[in-house]
Amino acid sequence: MVDEKQAYAIRTRKLNLWYGTFQALFDVDLAIRSGMITSLIGPSGCGKSTFLRSINRINERLGYVRINGSIEVLDKNIYDPDVELIQVRKQVGMVFQRPNPLPLSIRQNVLFGYDIHSRGDSSMRASADEIVESALRQVLLWDQVKDRLDDRAINLSLEQQQKLCIARLLPVKPAVLLMDEPCSALDPKGTEAVEELIWELRGKYTILIVTHNMAQARRASEECIFMLMGKVIEHTVTGDLFVTPKNRETADYIEGRYG
Numbered sequence: 636m637v638d639e640k641q642a643y644a645i646r647t648r649k650l651n652l653w654y655g656t657f658q659a660l661f662d663v664d665l666a667i668r669s670g671m672i673t674s675l676i677g678p679s680g681c682g683k684s685t686f687l688r689s690i691n692r693i694n695e696r697l698g699y700v701r702i703n704g705s706i707e708v709l710d711k712n713i714y715d716p717d718v719e720l721i722q723v724r725k726q727v728g729m730v731f732q733r734p735n736p737l738p739l740s741i742r743q744n745v746l747f748g749y750d751i752h753s754r755g756d757s758s759m760r761a762s763a764d765e766i767v768e769s770a771l772r773q774v775l776l777w778d779q780v781k782d783r784l785d786d787r788a789i790n791l792s793l794e795q796q797q798k799l800c801i802a803r804l805l806p807v808k809p810a811v812l813l814m815d816e817p818c819s820a821l822d823p824k825g826t827e828a829v830e831e832l833i834w835e836l837r838g839k840y841t842i843l844i845v846t847h848n849m850a851q852a853r854r855a856s857e858e859c860i861f862m863l864m865g866k867v868i869e870h871t872v873t874g875d876l877f878v879t880p881k882n883r884e885t886a887d888y889i890e891g892r893y894g
Contacts, residue, residue, distance in 0.1 A: 644669040644811055644841035645690060650704035652685060652694065659685045661865045663704070667858075669810075672833060672842045674856035674873065676849060678888065682865040683845045687813050690843070691727040692720060709810055728804030732816040734796035736788035736803075741780055744788045744799055745770050749806035770802040773839075775832055794825030798832060812836070814844040818851065830855045849889060853877055861885045 645667035652660040660682050667673050675683045685694065692713060694700045705712045713723050737744050745767045767784065771777040776798045780791070788799055797817060804812065814833070818826040833842060833855050846852050852859055852873065859873040861884070869876060869885045880886045 642668060644709060645843070646705075646707040646710075648705045648707075650686075650689065650706060651702065652682075652689060653701045654697070655699045659865050660689070663865075663867055665860065665867060665870060667841060667843060669841050670838045671858060672837050672844065672856045673858045673860060674852040675843065675845045675860045675862060676847070676852050676888075677862035677868075679847070681862045683862055684815055685865075686862070687815055687843060687845050688729075690811070690813055691729055692723055693729065725807050726809055727811045727813060728801075728807075728809040730797070730800055730804070730812065730814040730817050733820045734793055734800050736791070736796050736799055738787070738789060740785045741771075741788050741791070741799065742767050742784040744803050745806065748803055766806045770805045771799075773805055773836070774798040774802040775828075775835065776802060792825070794821055794828050797821065797825070797829055801832065801836075809840065811841045811843065814842065816845055816847065818846070818848070826851070849877070861888060863888070 643666045645665070647663050647665045650660055650663040651658065663682075663686060675687065677683055688694045689702065690706055690708065690713075694702070702714065706714060708723070708726055711718065713727075737747060739747070742763075746763055749766060768777060768781075771780065776795060779795065780786075788796065791799060797820075801812070817833075818829050821829060830851065833844065836842060837857070844856060856873050858871065859876045860870045861868045861876065861880075861882075863884055869880060869882050871881070876885065877889055880889065
């Protein structure tokens with residue numbers, strides 16, 4: 636028998652979100668499987684990025700955002716009053732549309748989050764050199780930068796910068812990686828490289844990726860969620876969603892009839 640507590644890294648129940656008086660999410664019920672790559676597709680403005688940013692509480696930076704319902708990460712509602720924001724950010728890493736390396740060296744970028752989260756926590760302390768090498772190897776970047784770790788990160792190519800931004804998350808050992816259009820600023824070669832990386836990270840992390848590129852969703856995810864007007868229309872195995880969608884709205888979208 637499958638242990639559901641181990642099978643799902645993220646669960647949402649009756650999640651609703653408002654920007655002021657505008658409701659952006661409606662009763663979102665989802666269960667995201669641990670260790671799998673799940674893609675979120677749908678037309679612009681359908682709530683994909685809003686949903687993604689709710690999972691690490693970025694939306695609450697906006698004073699006019701209101702949320703009800705629950706989001707559980709590793710079986711804990713991240714909106715419970717006893718949950719510290721820094722702990723949520725440790726468990727749930729975020730990669731944005733455009734690479735955002737810090738204006739520091741490659742080495743300092745990799746260690747930045749680790750240094751913050753490991754202060755006063757002796758169980759996290761390890762050799763800085765080992766941490767940097769391990770993170771850069773995981774993102775398939777080590778061989779390209781190992782001889783210039785003290786160079787400024789902003790001098791890397793966009794593809795390398797995006798990989799570095801992912802590497803920056805790994806030393807704090809997140810359970811979940813959220814990726815909001817991570818390839819939108821990249822050329823086809825860079826997109827292919829980052830998709831390869833995402834697939835390499837499968838199993839080590841639960842990955843939730845927002846994309847407008849349906850070909851990318853088919854290539855780089857195992858399950859797929861289709862959203863429309865703030866609601867989840869369909870969530871199933873990626874191949875099934877694209878080949879035999881169960882809902883007319885899903886079929887209309889993937890066949891290009893709107894959105």
